[in-house]
Amino acid sequence: xxxxxxxxxxxxxxxxxxxxxxxxxxxxxxxxxxxxxxxxxxxxxxxxxxxxxxxxxxxxxxxxxxxxxxxxxxxxxxxxxxxxxxxxxxxxxxxxxxxxxxxxxxxxxxxxxxxxxxxxxx
Numbered sequence: 001x002x003x004x005x006x007x008x009x010x011x012x013x014x015x016x017x018x019x020x021x022x023x024x025x026x027x028x029x030x031x032x033x034x035x036x037x038x039x040x041x042x043x044x045x046x047x048x049x050x051x052x053x054x055x056x057x058x059x060x061x062x063x064x065x066x067x068x069x070x071x072x073x074x075x076x077x078x079x080x081x082x083x084x085x086x087x088x089x090x091x092x093x094x095x096x097x098x099x100x101x102x103x104x105x106x107x108x109x110x111x112x113x114x115x116x117x118x119x120x121x122x
Contacts, residue, residue, distance in 0.1 A: 002079050004072050004075050004076045004079070004105070005072075007071045007072040007075055008071055008072065009070065009071065009072050009073070009108060009109050009112035009113075010068075010069060010070055010071065010109075010112050010113060010116050011069040011071050012026075012069070012116055012120075014069040015030075015068055015069035018067060018068075018069065023120040023121075024120070024121070026068075026117075026120060027116075027117040027118075027120040027121045028117075029067075029068055030068060030113040030114070030116055030117040030120075031113075031114075031117050033064060033068055033070070033110070033113055034110045034113050034114050034117070037061075037106045037109075037110055038057055038060060038061050038064075039102065039103065039106040039107075041053070041057045042054065042057045042058060042061065042102060043099055043102060043103070045057055046089060046099065046102075047099075049089045049090075050089075051084065051088055051089050054084055054089060055081065055084050055085065058077055058080050058081040058084060059081060061073070061077045062074060062077045062078055062081060065077060065109075068113070070109050070112075070113065072105060072108075072109065073105050073106065073109040076101075076105050080102070
């Protein structure tokens, strides 16, 4: 299992660059992410051993996190998607501990996004 703690949750400068330095738009996009992290869909797919849904949801999360410059979650989800493609849902990685890590990274990223959006809105 890889570690992703060396990456910041958000690269605000990069994210703002993606929105042509439009702080209001970037804050709005971060708030949209906060409202729908897709965490429950990913965990449900893994719990149901639905590889196709897990891959699809992981890929969608990867795209959103890349577009919003949510680095730690993006790198983690990229690793998770690779694990799903390589080993499927029967891999040892998909234990309760991995589900906890999914929840942790999603919640920490959402909290960081919320703080960032609030700062940008002021």
